Amino acid sequence: MTIPDPIVRILTLARWAPSGDNCQPWKFEIINEKHVVVHGTDTREWCLYDFDGHASHIAHGALIETIRIAASAEKLTVSWKRRGDSAGTTAIYDIHFQPEPELSDDPLLPFIESRVVQRRMMKTTPLTEEQKRTLASAVAPDLEVVFFETGSDKSNIAKLLWRSAYVRLTCPEAYSVHREVIEWNARLSIDRIPEEAVGVDRLTARLMRWVMHSWKRVSFFNKFLFGTILPRIQLDVLPAIFCGTHALLKPKARLSSTDDYVTAGMSIQRFWLTVASQGLYLQPQMTPVIFRWYARHEKPFSALPEPMSVAKEISDRFEKLANIDKQDDLAFFCRLGESSPPRSRSLRKALGDLIIRS
Numbered sequence: 001m002t003i004p005d006p007i008v009r010i011l012t013l014a015r016w017a018p019s020g021d022n023c024q025p026w027k028f029e030i031i032n033e034k035h036v037v038v039h040g041t042d043t044r045e046w047c048l049y050d051f052d053g054h055a056s057h058i059a060h061g062a063l064i065e066t067i068r069i070a071a072s073a074e075k076l077t078v079s080w081k082r083r084g085d086s087a088g089t090t091a092i093y094d095i096h097f098q099p100e101p102e103l104s105d106d107p108l109l110p111f112i113e114s115r116v117v118q119r120r121m122m123k124t125t126p127l128t129e130e131q132k133r134t135l136a137s138a139v140a141p142d143l144e145v146v147f148f149e150t151g152s153d154k155s156n157i158a159k160l161l162w163r164s165a166y167v168r169l170t171c172p173e174a175y176s177v178h179r180e181v182i183e184w185n186a187r188l189s190i191d192r193i194p195e196e197a198v199g200v201d202r203l204t205a206r207l208m209r210w211v212m213h214s215w216k217r218v219s220f221f222n223k224f225l226f227g228t229i230l231p232r233i234q235l236d237v238l239p240a241i242f243c244g245t246h247a248l249l250k251p252k253a254r255l256s257s258t259d260d261y262v263t264a265g266m267s268i269q270r271f272w273l274t275v276a277s278q279g280l281y282l283q284p285q286m287t288p289v290i291f292r293w294y295a296r297h298e299k300p301f302s303a304l305p306e307p308m309s310v311a312k313e314i315s316d317r318f319e320k321l322a323n324i325d326k327q328d329d330l331a332f333f334c335r336l337g338e339s340s341p342p343r344s345r346s347l348r349k350a351l352g353d354l355i356i357r358s
């Protein structure tokens with residue numbers, strides 16, 4: 001079957017939705033010009049950052065929201081439903097399109113492709129009250145946006161990220177993920193994060209590439225040569241201080257089902273596109289959210305005992321800093337601000353490689 005042109009245009013744009021480590025956990029099955037099935041997958045089997053598949057569920061939501069925004073250019077409205085019997089590592093979504101001749105383009109449409117992660121230092125210029133109001137109203141009312149912008153907030157967040165990065169760099173299960181998801185020696189990457197977009201200088205990148213050749217090298221380097229210090233300063237401490245503000249997206253109710261994470265993902269994508277529409281840049285900093293999730297659910301994520309005990313400390317530190325209760329769920333944590341556009345970025349798989357032919 002040839003794919004109807006409007007569906008090609010919608011999916012070509014929607015591919016630009018963000019996903020953890022650019023894993024693009026989706027395939028498309030085209031039923032007809034009014035019905036597309038999204039086959040969502042997840043990476044929980046091998047990626048500790050995909051806590052129970054929830055990072056992928058957030059990405060599925062970001063994709064569905066991007067489909068909705070892209071469909072506005074075709075004068076089509078979108079409704080979606082997850083098939084109730086789809087669970088575990090596959091989530092299947094039926095997406096239906098309805099013609100609506102009066103529909104105008106969604107204002108976020110021009111930013112779908114230009115929205116990009118900025119992992120390097122940004123300007124410290126604070127956001128204006130107007131910018132913060134616009135961002136807070138970009139998300140659904142069941143999410144609250146909390147900004148952390150004072151010097152002491154930023155230094156507390158730097159400490160939180162410093163501890164999270166310690167787990168990230170000393171846990172063998174994280175090492176095997178980093179080996180998979182970084183494309184070394186690259187400025188652009190179709191299905192991973194290119195080395196230049198990781199956020200370290202060239203010399204540190206070369207050193208990281210050499211050290212990450214084997215876990216033996218990593219643990220020797222960490223133990224005897226303070227190997228975690230340089231990347232932690234460049235990837236966590238400096239970016240935490242050099243940004244306009246940090247933002248936490250807090251759900252007002254518990255995130256208990258797959259659909260709760262999917263709908264949170266829709267708001268997260270609207271938030272991120274709104275950041276782009278204001279001429280600002282953003283970097284998600286999800287590791288404290290993820291390690292807190294493991295600590296709260298008492299789910300070990302490493303064969304070593306130390307990562308879990310540090311995750312518990314991160315959890316307590318995060319709760320104190322953000323003034324949240326033990327049982328509160330968190331949807332998204334990021335930093336944002338003014339910056340020049342990054343030179344390096346993740347690209348996307350070709351549409352043809354994402355289509356399931358029936």
Ligand SMILES: Cc1cc2nc3c(=O)[nH]c(=O)nc-3n(C[C@H](O)[C@H](O)[C@H](O)COP(=O)(O)O)c2cc1C
Nearest residue numbers: 018019020021022055058116117284285286287346
């Ligand atoms: C649920 C989710 C979690 C993410 N967590 C992080 C993170 O902790 N740190 C980071 O630098 N980027 C994070 N990202 C950004 C992705 O790595 C990025 O969107 C992807 O590599 C594609 O790049 P692009 O957004 O620049 O197109 C996350 C994205 C999503 C959707």
